[in-house]
Amino acid sequence: MQAQHTLNAVELEKLRDKIKDIRIAMLTTMEADGDFHTRPMATHEMDHDGTMWFFTYDHSNKVEEIKQHQQVSVAFSDPGSEVYVSTTGTAQVVKDQAKINDLWSDFLKTWFPNGKEDPSIALLKVTIHAGEFWDRPGGKMVKLFEMAKGALTGATDKTGRNEKFGDEPR
Secondary structure, eight states, X not given: OOOOOOOOHHHHHHHHHHHTTOOEEEEEEEXXXXXXXXXXXXXXXXXXXXXXXXXXXXXXXHHXXXXXXXXXXXXXXXXXXXXXXXXXXXXEEXXXXXXXXXXXXXXXXXXXXXXXXXXXXXXXXXXXXXXXXXXXXXXXXXXXXXXXXXHHHOOOOOOOEEEEESOSOO
16 A cells, blocks of 8 residues: 655645635546546535545445545546646545534535435545645636747747645655
8 A cells, every 4th residue: 555645734725725616526436346437526625634525325336436445536627717636545434414414505405315314325534645736827818828929939838837745755
């Protein structure tokens, strides 16, 4: 198993800031045969310690996959603001009605029509260990300007940023 990494307070705050407005994440788990399985998941505010929570049914494929292999990836994408984040961590299944009640919003009835009292609802608790982000300060206007400048002058766009976090064992 790989060495676990942890994120420091500055990295956590940067991650929280990058993903705060992204409503849908892509969760990747590993199937029994070693293939990856990725699906969209509604996001919730990340806890102070970097824990992310997702609602699921306790009998879903992702729950079975996590029972076999806890390492997961959670990716976030906001093309409109040119923010892309990829994280890795460990997941566990949690049956905690108080936490379900705390995180519940009526928006979730789309996927859980029987409401928060449905006994088959569970939470996925994802503890992030490392990640990476790409963004472009200034968003679309800067991108459009750089594209036009590049088309006219042949200059490459150097306005995008890329940063890894949690990539050193602590």
